[in-house]
Amino acid sequence: MCKNGTQNGLNVHGFDVLASGGDSRGDCSAATLPAVPTWHQTVPHPGRRGGRSGGGGGGNGGSVTLSGSSSRPVQPIKPLLDLSGGAAAAAGGSSLPMPLHPVFDQAAPRNVSSLTDSAAYLHCLVHNLGNKSVSWIRQRDLHILTVGRYTYTTDQRFEVIHSPDSQDWILKISYAQVRDSGVYECQVSTKPVKSYQVYLNVFAPQASIVGAPDMHVDKGSTINLTCVVAHGPEPPAYIFWYHNGEVVNYESSRGGITVVTERGNTTRAYLLIQDARPSDTGNYTCMPSNTEFTSLTVHVLNGETPAAMQTNGVAGLANPYNFRKLITTSSSILVLLPLLLTLLTMALTGESASSQGVARSVGS
Structure with missing residues (x-):
């Protein structure tokens, strides 16, 4: 103007x-x-x-x-x-x-x-x-x-x-x-x-899944995923669930899949999967109609604990704390290495001098 x-x-x-x-x-x-x-x-x-x-x-x-x-x-x-x-x-x-x-x-x-x-x-x-x-x-x-x-x-x-x-x-x-x-x-x-x-x-409307980014459940238990949609001017018209990129079929032959939605100022959508099995492992995505999607990864455990999970046969490195501990220990060794080499050199030098002194005494 x-x-x-x-x-x-x-x-x-x-x-x-x-x-x-x-x-x-x-x-x-x-x-x-x-x-x-x-x-x-x-x-x-x-x-x-x-x-x-x-x-x-x-x-x-x-x-x-x-x-x-x-x-x-x-x-x-x-x-x-x-x-x-x-x-x-x-x-x-x-x-x-x-x-x-x-x-x-x-x-x-x-x-x-x-x-x-x-x-x-x-x-x-x-x-x-x-x-x-x-x-x-x-x-x-x-x-x-x-x-x-x-x-x-x-x-x-x-x-x-x-x-x-x-x-x-x-x-x-x-x-x-x-x-x-x-x-x-x-x-x-x-x-x-x-x-x-x-x-x-x-x-702006925001969606989040409780427990993200990872959820660990035992085989045979119930997977309970909760998607929370907040800060929306009105409840979303729909909420779709995806498993590994495919829409979750609530009427599949697998059975035991239930979806419950509570609409309001804050909308909650629950995905319940009974009798968890290894095939249920993977990425789950909540996609509301009025905001960006959000995801979570489900791990179905067959008796093992999350801390015991390994990748590529390397034990303990799956745990970030153990990895940081390993790095810290290695760094400490590198810092002390020059000092150890100096002490070793001094010890070898002293031993050599002593040997020469003994040889001179015997010769005389």
């Missing part, structure tokens, strides 16, 4: 607005931004249901006037500070004196979590704003996202939501992605600039 010059007419999110001024240099600094256009959209009050109203919003007969085009209104946060002054005094209460400069309200959460493909809302409450403007800045690249009620980024997922009778300036990020995680600054155009930082953490 900032790369354009003077713009007399704009269509933003389906609203026809007028803008004046502009910056032909394409600089998005607050000092050279064009005049901020305003538009309004009346939506049902999110806390108004069945004749009851929620707290923290405006009192417009069951509706609140929000700036922007949010298709999913969000409730403004109720401030912690009471700077109403006269209203509080008239009610017989007490309030803080009205400051002479903008003040941030600590009611706005400084840490916000969201799931991928969901909307993330960052709040910024400012009292006594006066003629100053509120901007949202992405800290990692210092990109100006919004100024006032206007959006200054080509990424249409960003927009600001504000009610004229509220101190809350809400940055909405639609379809949030993991790359959106980071620090966002709410800035007020004072001198020097005042800022309020909010950290956004966007979680």
Whole structure:
């Protein structure tokens, strides 16, 4: 948006607005931004249901006037500070004196979590704003996202939501992605600039198998694999199990194979294989519909223990601890070898000298 010059007419999110001024240099600094256009959209009050109203919003007969085009209104946060002054005094209460400069309200959460493909809302409450403007800045690249009620980024997922009778300036990020995680600054155009930082953490769906990467079971016992799918906006539509690259056939002639799925905020899929046999050894993969797959290797033991497992006939090296112990011992021998050679040389030299002395004595 900032790369354009003077713009007399704009269509933003389906609203026809007028803008004046502009910056032909394409600089998005607050000092050279064009005049901020305003538009309004009346939506049902999110806390108004069945004749009851929620707290923290405006009192417009069951509706609140929000700036922007949010298709999913969000409730403004109720401030912690009471700077109403006269209203509080008239009610017989007490309030803080009205400051002479903008003040941030600590009611706005400084840490916000969201799931991928969901909307993330960052709040910024400012009292006594006066003629100053509120901007949202992405800290990692210092990109100006919004100024006032206007959006200054080509990424249409960003927009600001504000009610004229509220101190809350809400940055909405639609379809949030993991790359959106980071620090966002709410800035007020004072001198020097005042800022309020909010950290956004966007979680992506993740799958894991309990006990990975290896599981050892005895022959004849039951193999119990649990695949956990977390941080998803909704449960996966399906979860497939694979054994050595082939889909597990629950109705095979082998029998004894059962799958149980518990869906919820965290989904768990259980693969139960009764009467484990050597042919059940191998790689098992859990593949949910909404995230990357995860794998585990099952070893069916025929009476031996995992520590006794050997490869290529080399006993003990299958155990990483034994291998590290062998390396440590070899290193110690190499360090002491020069000293041993020196002592051996000195001993041989001394023995030779003694022999020569004895020979001279006998000759005389």
